[in-house]
Amino acid sequence: MGNKYILFIVLLSIVFSCEEKKLEPITTSLGKPQKVTDVTVEPVAGGAIIYYRIPNVEDILGVKGVYALTTGKTYEASSSFYENKLEILGYNDTLVHEVQLFTYNRAQELSDPVIVSFNPLESPLSKVIPTVRIISDFGGAQFNWTNEYKAPMNFEFLAQDSLGQLQTMRIITSAADTARQSLRGYDPEPWVFATIIRDNYGNASDTIYPEGGTILPMYEEKLDKTKMTIMKLGNDQNFTNWEGMDSYLIDDDHDTFGHSPNSSIPAPFTIDLGSTAKISRVVMHQRRFSETYYNWGNPQKFTIYGKVDRPSQSGDWSEWTKIMDCEIIKPSGSPSGTVTDEDMAAAEAGHEFTFELDQEPLRYIRIVVSSTFGGTTFTHPADVDIYGEVTE
Numbered sequence: 001m002g003n004k005y006i007l008f009i010v011l012l013s014i015v016f017s018c019e020e021k022k023l024e025p026i027t028t029s030l031g032k033p034q035k036v037t038d039v040t041v042e043p044v045a046g047g048a049i050i051y052y053r054i055p056n057v058e059d060i061l062g063v064k065g066v067y068a069l070t071t072g073k074t075y076e077a078s079s080s081f082y083e084n085k086l087e088i089l090g091y092n093d094t095l096v097h098e099v100q101l102f103t104y105n106r107a108q109e110l111s112d113p114v115i116v117s118f119n120p121l122e123s124p125l126s127k128v129i130p131t132v133r134i135i136s137d138f139g140g141a142q143f144n145w146t147n148e149y150k151a152p153m154n155f156e157f158l159a160q161d162s163l164g165q166l167q168t169m170r171i172i173t174s175a176a177d178t179a180r181q182s183l184r185g186y187d188p189e190p191w192v193f194a195t196i197i198r199d200n201y202g203n204a205s206d207t208i209y210p211e212g213g214t215i216l217p218m219y220e221e222k223l224d225k226t227k228m229t230i231m232k233l234g235n236d237q238n239f240t241n242w243e244g245m246d247s248y249l250i251d252d253d254h255d256t257f258g259h260s261p262n263s264s265i266p267a268p269f270t271i272d273l274g275s276t277a278k279i280s281r282v283v284m285h286q287r288r289f290s291e292t293y294y295n296w297g298n299p300q301k302f303t304i305y306g307k308v309d310r311p312s313q314s315g316d317w318s319e320w321t322k323i324m325d326c327e328i329i330k331p332s333g334s335p336s337g338t339v340t341d342e343d344m345a346a347a348e349a350g351h352e353f354t355f356e357l358d359q360e361p362l363r364y365i366r367i368v369v370s371s372t373f374g375g376t377t378f379t380h381p382a383d384v385d386i387y388g389e390v391t392e
Helices: 002-017 122-129 246-250 341-349
Strands: 038-043 046-051 061-068 074-080 085-089 097-107 114-118 132-138 139-148 153-160 167-175 180-184 193-198 229-233 267-285 301-309 321-327 351-354 362-372 385-392
Touching: 038 074, 038 246, 038 341, 046 097, 046 114, 061 085, 061 229, 061 267, 122 139, 122 153, 122 193, 132 193, 139 193, 139 267, 167 180, 167 321, 229 246, 246 385, 301 341
Parallel strands: none
Antiparallel strands: 038 046, 046 085, 061 074, 061 097, 097 114, 132 139, 139 180, 153 167, 153 193, 229 267, 267 351, 267 362, 267 385, 301 321, 301 362
């Protein structure tokens, strides 16, 4: 009986200890806090910076501003007692808007509001919209824009389907000051392409179409690798180490690879395309090593050069024209040793580097790997694809 009695007492203790606790303020109230004073406003793109003086009262924790956008959504911005300003953002017009400023104390009480009015400057989204250009590209359309304020924007790219309906083909987020995206895989006949841009506050552009309404894609094909060869210029590296072969760099087999020797970075190799072509893009494929990518010896940074006439056997760099610097980026941005599904999908597809549309036709391509994932002194690309249109 004694043990049963003790068990009963313990159970009662647990029951009473589990009673709901009320959330209380972290301190007792010293009364409603005083309002901010000496308020001034500096209009900025899509909002305003509001400056003020906080009352010198012991229990005030900070200031918050409450405001509603034209989308109907309400936002709050806050700052601590040690700040003297609030940044109010998210407007997509230049009309008069109001924000309510409150001080709040340790007891979570609010002061009476101070109403502040202002006219925002033109928003980052409004600045981007008129810069959008949709033009013909190899196999599709190219989207170009300028983001003066480098504000995060979501870009939805649309294309006409076989039934003539616009479908979302890709969505990206970008804060770059200038950027370019392409939709490919379309025959050289008129197609409708468009884009919709959204900011992080729910504002959106109208659907933006190309001038003239449609785009005529330029012809593009994957250049025939059976016509290509790896040249061996005097200052090229060999890629015949550790089961690698020079020819594996262009054999369309992603399980094979070319492997340069130790202490060979920077490592150049030269491709004779077998015909002159207006090149649209180069796709670099990493070697799948230890069942993953972005690791030991895979190319990270490289430079592409081009030439139309046959190069000197010496490999004299003065004969070559630099096309672009390239860097393979892990989409997730995760540290070395961590590879996400998104990273794997990007590597499986290959990393694309686009040529300018005004690039002259080329016969020879030279690629120089200058750094690798893992910082090795050798590199082992799996394959290189080259796209464009043969001109002769």
